[in-house]
Amino acid sequence: MGTTTDPRTRIAALVSEATGGEVSAVDVLGGGSLMALGVDSLGLLRLVDALELEYGVEVELTAPGQRLDTVDDLVAIVARG
Numbered sequence: 001m002g003t004t005t006d007p008r009t010r011i012a013a014l015v016s017e018a019t020g021g022e023v024s025a026v027d028v029l030g031g032g033s034l035m036a037l038g039v040d041s042l043g044l045l046r047l048v049d050a051l052e053l054e055y056g057v058e059v060e061l062t063a064p065g066q067r068l069d070t071v072d073d074l075v076a077i078v079a080r081g
Contacts, residue, residue, distance in 0.1 A: 011074045014054065015039060018046035033069050044068065057081050 012028035023037045039047070048059045048068075055078045060066060067073040 007075050007078055008071055010054075011051070011078065012071055014050045015043075015047055015071070015074075018050055019043040028071050031070060031072075034071075035069060047074075051078065055081070 008029060009025070012025040015028045015034060016023055016025040019039055020043075023034070023039055023043070027037050028034065034044070044061070048061065051057060051059050051074065057078055057080070059068070059077055061068065066077065068077070
């Protein structure tokens with residue numbers, strides 16, 4: 001088994017880590033709004049930092065047309081790199 005992790009799975013784990021485990025990776029993978037799952041503004045900031053460090057992307061919280069509300073939104077941002 002390789003060390004490569006599916007981006008959705010890894011990003012869901014990062015969401016969970018950013019919330020101190022309050023939001024589970026399984027719930028994130030289930031879809032829906034991160035805010036509705038309980039990701040607060042501090043968790044979102046931690047998540048942005050983690051994404052930038054892990055994937056070398058720049059994530060702008062206020063970029064026009066950029067959504068940060070679902071795991072698929074986050075995967076799209078990382079894919080655009």
